[in-house]
Amino acid sequence: MENQIISEEIRSKEAKKITLIGFVVNAILTGFKIFAGVTGNSSAMIADGVHSLSDFFTDIIVLVGFKITDKPEDESHNYGHGKFETLATAxxxxxLFFAGYKILISGLNNIYGALFKNILIEKPSIVPLIAAIxxxxxxxxxxxxxxxxxxxxKSSAVIANGWHHRSDAFSSVGTLIGxxxxxxxxxxxxxxxxxxxIIVSIFIFRVAFQIxxxxxxxxxxxxxxxxxxLFIENIIKTSPAIVNYHHLRTRRxxxxIAVEVHLIFDRNIMLYEAHEHATTIEKQIKDKFGSNSIITTHLETN
Incomplete structure (x- = not known):
């Protein structure tokens, strides 16, 4: 299974590597966009460059998030620090919502100024056009x-950061058209x-909500x-020694993932046999969801 092959150390290293690549690309693009906007008389490109600055913050959030996630379990966090990655994703x-909002408000203001105040936007040069492409x-x-x-x-934070890169591409599409x-x-x-x-901002809102x-x-x-x-329940039900189960709890x-379940065995079964069956179930679940899954089984008899 793929989630078994990739260790936590490799996973963290890959996440940091791609985030640093994005950080460098964002730095270059932001400087280039603002330069092109200022020299090419394009307020849209300047706004696009400012929008790119938001990617710096998300890159930093991902890097800091994985720095915390790398920490092992401790007395204060018995289940590890995986929630910090989830928080980083949020x-x-x-x-993204903020970036979409800024683009939306800017677009509405520009339309209002052009239609009702006769504000004419200065014609841009070819430099910001090239920058947008x-x-x-x-x-x-x-x-x-x-x-x-x-x-x-399997990192939601890295995937979310990827979508933030696409939101920047979306905003550049709008800039290119304008x-x-x-x-x-x-x-x-x-x-x-x-x-x-404005159309681009709607796409950004949609992606932000999905994340x-x-x-x-x-x-x-x-x-x-x-x-x-259902996958977990089928594993339990197909075990020949388990009579029933209850209090199945799951979370991510x-x-x-973390799974807790009470397994009910025949009262005549030996403890070590029941333990072996429970261990087999735990292994099958980890084969599916990863070796770092937290599986807790409670053994009972009827």
């Missing part, structure tokens, strides 16, 4: 690579920029998905 989603390509590639790594190491329209069609078409930015909901459920100690619970802690 914070990233809020950063470079941003879209680089951020989309960074999103795909980050999401690939996040899914491979700048392209103004550059190719004339200054009257600069209104395409704020219109596109936030699972994180909130996990922080609220929600159970595993129904198909995951970062990238690992």
């Amino acid at each position: 914070i990233i989603s809020f950063a 470079i941003s879209i390509i680089s951020k989309e590639l960074l999103y795909r690579y980050t999401k690939f790594v996040g899914e491979r190491i 700048i392209g329209g103004a550059f190719l069609l004339g200054s009257k078409w600069t209104i395409l920029d704020p219109i596109a930015s 936030l909901l699972p994180s909130v459920n996990e922080l609220m100690e929600a159970s595993l998905q129904k198909d995951e619970i 802690i970062g990238n690992k």
